[in-house]
Amino acid sequence: MYGKGLLKSLKVTWDRFWDTYTEDISWMLRGKKRYNTVEGVAHRSSKNTRGIFTVQYPEEQLIQPEESRFIPFLVFNEGADGKKEVLCTSCGICAKVCPPQCIWIVRSNDPVTGRPVPEPTEFYIDADICMNCGFCAEYCPFDAIKMDHDFAIASYGRNIYNMQKLLKPSSYYESIRPQNFKIEEEARKAKEAAKAAKAEAAASAPAA
Amino acid sequence: MATALQTSTVDLAARFPNKAAADTRPGFTGFIVNKENLIEVATAVRDEFGYDLLTAVTAVDYIAENKMEVVYHAYKTTGGPGLTFKVQAERVDPIEVPSLINIWAGADFQEREAWDLYGIKFTGHPDLRRILMWEGYEGHPLRKDWKEPFFEEEVKPFKSRWPEGKHTFAEQKNPYRDNLNFPKDFDPENFVVEKEEDLYASLERHTTKDIEGNMKTDHIVVNMGPHHPSTHGVLRVAVTLDGETIIGLKPVMGYLHRNHDKIGERNTYLQNIPYTDRLDYFNSMSNNFGYVTTVEKLMKIPVAERAEYIRVIMAELSRVQNHLIFIGMLMNDLGTMYTPSLYAFEERELILDIFEAVSGARMMCNYYRFGGVVRDIPDDVLQKIKDLVLERIPAKTDEMERFLNENEILVARLKGIHVLNAEDAIKFSVTGPVLRASGVPYDIRRADPYSIYDRFDFDVAVRHNGDMMDNYLIRFDEIRQSLRILEQAIKQMPQGPINSQKPAYQVRVPAGEAYGRIESPKGELGFYLVSNGKPNPYRYHVRPASFVNLTAVETMCKGAKIADFVALLAMLDIVMGELDR
Numbered sequence: 001m002y003g004k005g006l007l008k009s010l011k012v013t014w015d016r017f018w019d020t021y022t023e024d025i026s027w028m029l030r031g032k033k034r035y036n037t038v039e040g041v042a043h044r045s046s047k048n049t050r051g052i053f054t055v056q057y058p059e060e061q062l063i064q065p066e067e068s069r070f071i072p073f074l075v076f077n078e079g080a081d082g083k084k085e086v087l088c089t090s091c092g093i094c095a096k097v098c099p100p101q102c103i104w105i106v107r108s109n110d111p112v113t114g115r116p117v118p119e120p121t122e123f124y125i126d127a128d129i130c131m132n133c134g135f136c137a138e139y140c141p142f143d144a145i146k147m148d149h150d151f152a153i154a155s156y157g158r159n160i161y162n163m164q165k166l167l168k169p170s171s172y173y174e175s176i177r178p179q180n181f182k183i184e185e186e187a188r189k190a191k192e193a194a195k196a197a198k199a200e201a202a203a204s205a206p207a208a
Numbered sequence: 209m210a211t212a213l214q215t216s217t218v219d220l221a222a223r224f225p226n227k228a229a230a231d232t233r234p235g236f237t238g239f240i241v242n243k244e245n246l247i248e249v250a251t252a253v254r255d256e257f258g259y260d261l262l263t264a265v266t267a268v269d270y271i272a273e274n275k276m277e278v279v280y281h282a283y284k285t286t287g288g289p290g291l292t293f294k295v296q297a298e299r300v301d302p303i304e305v306p307s308l309i310n311i312w313a314g315a316d317f318q319e320r321e322a323w324d325l326y327g328i329k330f331t332g333h334p335d336l337r338r339i340l341m342w343e344g345y346e347g348h349p350l351r352k353d354w355k356e357p358f359f360e361e362e363v364k365p366f367k368s369r370w371p372e373g374k375h376t377f378a379e380q381k382n383p384y385r386d387n388l389n390f391p392k393d394f395d396p397e398n399f400v401v402e403k404e405e406d407l408y409a410s411l412e413r414h415t416t417k418d419i420e421g422n423m424k425t426d427h428i429v430v431n432m433g434p435h436h437p438s439t440h441g442v443l444r445v446a447v448t449l450d451g452e453t454i455i456g457l458k459p460v461m462g463y464l465h466r467n468h469d470k471i472g473e474r475n476t477y478l479q480n481i482p483y484t485d486r487l488d489y490f491n492s493m494s495n496n497f498g499y500v501t502t503v504e505k506l507m508k509i510p511v512a513e514r515a516e517y518i519r520v521i522m523a524e525l526s527r528v529q530n531h532l533i534f535i536g537m538l539m540n541d542l543g544t545m546y547t548p549s550l551y552a553f554e555e556r557e558l559i560l561d562i563f564e565a566v567s568g569a570r571m572m573c574n575y576y577r578f579g580g581v582v583r584d585i586p587d588d589v590l591q592k593i594k595d596l597v598l599e600r601i602p603a604k605t606d607e608m609e610r611f612l613n614e615n616e617i618l619v620a621r622l623k624g625i626h627v628l629n630a631e632d633a634i635k636f637s638v639t640g641p642v643l644r645a646s647g648v649p650y651d652i653r654r655a656d657p658y659s660i661y662d663r664f665d666f667d668v669a670v671r672h673n674g675d676m677m678d679n680y681l682i683r684f685d686e687i688r689q690s691l692r693i694l695e696q697a698i699k700q701m702p703q704g705p706i707n708s709q710k711p712a713y714q715v716r717v718p719a720g721e722a723y724g725r726i727e728s729p730k731g732e733l734g735f736y737l738v739s740n741g742k743p744n745p746y747r748y749h750v751r752p753a754s755f756v757n758l759t760a761v762e763t764m765c766k767g768a769k770i771a772d773f774v775a776l777l778a779m780l781d782i783v784m785g786e787l788d789r
Binding site: 002013 | 364365366368369370371372373374375377475476478479480481482483547551554557558561564565566567568569572574582583589592595596599600607610611612613614615616617618619711713714
């Protein structure tokens, strides 16, 4: 029969349309909110999602996975007297690995010894050129540069981020990437323990 | 089976003594053919040895040896490894090499590209115009002695970035504060595109006809694009029309050209991975796959077992979402705005959620590394992949088929509208679903298996009518086959490390050349790399499926109605990021 296929198509759209309402009603009967809640958004991005699918940004936001990556930032530890202990040693690996070459670092020398100061004097990222690839964070041997979760960074001007803008506390890093932070902390502790054990062994060796 | 196929027995040097010789440079393969005998040898390669599919034509500038080399990669549509042959010419203008367009019509655009970027004149090519650069352009940008406007250094990493941190912005150097430079005395007000006439001259010319004595008709030339909603980006097509029938057609491209190859030669090997994401931006996972496979070939390193499975899972998920998008956007092109395409986007979003969870980005994944992948799949994400692959996507694919396949309007628009027959498809080096829909069961995953595709049980989707309906339906077949592969890969995936190498930002690549190719969702995605042992590739060439498939567009559309052109173009599934590079 001519038109049967059309009716079949319409049935699919009708079912989809209807799904939205049955879904809403079932959430309502269960006393749950389908919109503007984390649970609702999570359900809408799961395999069971039915009916309307849209996440109403900015009222609602998709749940960002931990690995989600945007413009990098520099991590610092908060020292006892509120001093920022920057983890970066200005070794330059991030600047070397950066595909669009949007990182540049000023490393300065100690005026007394003439040797390089580990902490960078200046650190810039050209956020307009950065391609969010994540290589800098991946290859940094000191876990000093990490990828951010903040994506709402559109602006009218040129975005060149300096140290002031880039530095964020390690507590912030922990809050956006708890799993990674945990793994790195454990690795660091294990390394320190191994170092201490080695030092101890070295100290006790001549005695024996 | 795979091992039997992989032994090439063709010896061009023995067949053509004094005309061809084996390439003996360390790390190189194939044969160097004399320029004078190229046509003869190439004809034999096609007719005697049966290499009917010329997939890649590219050039390399060996400036130190004062030579230009043109490299050809030919394959058999029945499967097996390829045959590489090369022609060398003195690097003195005019550099002339005979055109192979009469043997393999698929050489057309690729020879034009080599002319454009390297300045190699292919004698006998009927329409040797610039293809990617603009008409008024001077010079050939891929030559090693050519420098871009704000040239900093030969290769990355640039020394200015560290430790002095001295850096001037490119835009500061330009009076217009824009990343451009113009030839001397360039006046945009009075610039006339002189070569524009050549474009129209390459179209079939027309004569005014009298119909029944008094009504005069004329053929008209219509420019579709570059800003046309149905050309999938900035593609322009000059069409000659007789009424509503297309009688001649030429695509004009390069509006999105950024000289990906040159950028790639400045980059280190690792730095190229995120750049390949930006080729076919729907399938960054596939692009990564193709590139790392090629570099691994050069480096001769193994891939971690678990990583192989992860790679296949990601590449196949990418294929699924690409085909869903194809179906959705085809409906858009046919005029059913939004409903089917948004249904397709829904499933795609769920797949992109997976990509984001494993790689950190939805589209620009940058997930593959030499020897493996960057990080393991977390357990919850693996569960999500299982849920999608085993439950949701099969059901939704069925729903999509119920929704569209019998719809009378759709069937009327697609059925019986001819796309390509098998001979033409092979002749024009068309690969991917378009080739398979015209009845050629050629799928690189089977024909020349890479990675671990020889371990999976799946069928090569093939359809035989070569009309639009078949081109459309084959996408559903491929989704189903991909789901089969995914199912097996998830089941078989072992535990273990995800990279066979230690993480290194500077990899050591021995001198030599490699051509790696994968079956991307759009067709054959090839990478040709030449290494001279330095940290940056000496030659980096991408053979994108979209670009080469477009060679056939004129043949496809001749005789069709202009209203069908949009749908025919959609069938090729072109992406401008890959086409223009």
